[in-house]
Amino acid sequence: MNRDNMNIDWANLPFGYFKTDCNIRFYHRDGKWSAGELVTDETITMHMAAPCLHYGQEAFEGMKAFQTRDGRIVIFRPSENWKRLQKTSERIFLPPMPEEMFVEAVKKVVAANIKYVPPYGTGASLYIRPFLIGVGAKVGLGPAPEYIFAIFVTPVGPYYKGGLTPVKAMVITEFDRAAPDGVGDCKVGGNYAAGLPGADHAKQHGYPVPLFLDPKEKKYVDEFGTSNFIAIKGDTYYTPSSKSILPSITNDSLRIIAADLGMKIERRPISIDEVSSFDEVGAVGTAAVITPICGINYQGKEMLFGSEEKAGPVITKLYQNLTGIQYGELEDKFNWLVEVR
Ligand SMILES: *Cc1c(COP(=O)(O)O)cnc(C)c1O
Secondary structure, three states, rough: OOOOOOOOOOHHHOOOOOOOOOEEEEEEEEEEEOOOOOOOOOOOOOOOOOHHHHOEEEOOEEEEEEOOOOEEEEEHHHHHHHHHHHHHHHHHOOOOOOHHHHHHHHHHHHHHHHOOOOOOOOEEEEEEEEEEEEOOOOOOOOOOOEEEEEEEEEEOOOOOOOOOOOOOEEHHHHOOOOOOOOOOEEEEEHHHHHHHHHHHHHOOOOOOOEEEEEOOOOOOEEOOOOOOOEEEEOOOOEEOOOOOOOHHHHHHHHHHHHHOOOOEEEEEOOHHHHHHHOOOOEEEEEEOEEEEEEEEEEEEEEEEOOOOOOOHHHHHHHHHHHHHHHOOOOOOOOOEEEEEE
16 A cells, blocks of 8 residues: 555544545445445435435444554454444334445445555554435435445544543433433434534533433433443443443443453443442543543532543553554454455
């Protein structure tokens, strides 16, 4: 791969859109998927009565590709994203797709944009965004007549330039992001617009991250705005179970690593009153892997977890183990990496 003359400051890229060479698209018509096409067009033309625009018939995924220490280009656990997309699709009547179609499409769009995979050592990565939308004209509520499945990629910089930086969160009780038997456990567009007032409320009060409670009783921890809640106490890894939490693949991976390191795993409803007893708290997801949470404001009082300057020891160890596998510095003992080349 030739990255000469690219002039990209990889280590300082934001988590944002950066134009690459192409994206891949599939069309679903008359019950069948078309072959995937690589296109350079960054826009999508659709009928103004498309159900994705009016009724939120839309699902997306997020994952990453990395260059490893030995120069390979790898994708992290794409089959897990395929599985989650199938679950989301079933819930909001989007058409299913074979695992091979999804994984091969991811490999193809990464291979076609391989010079945008940030070099090993910069801490940056290639973010991969698959999405599936209902298109065609439909005004009455019902599934769309046609669908588009597309994937774009964009290089993103490291979340943390000088080590893991803790932030504070605020519990949101005024707004929910999901309903008790709604779509909180699905990666669908509507959840995120619904989460905007909570995120804004937290920011207005000086907290970068919102923490949502279960929408039924407002008693148990659900998750942060766009990342799962994890906590450490002694040698136990805690994470809430709830019907309205998005099942994070990062959280799943960290639980597997924690168990392998000899930790105990507790996945159960976690009452907000129990949270002050934890030693370390983290927000986990693909974008940052783990954001250490050093404080949580609940009803005007702050619960504190360790130093405001650096992450606690267990969260640091978990972070190093997961990113070590992603960058090929540690053995891929769980077979998580899929090679593009
Ligand atoms: C995507 C997402 C996560 C993180 O999931 P990962 O698979 O780890 O990236 C967590 N919470 C919400 C609401 C999300 O949308």
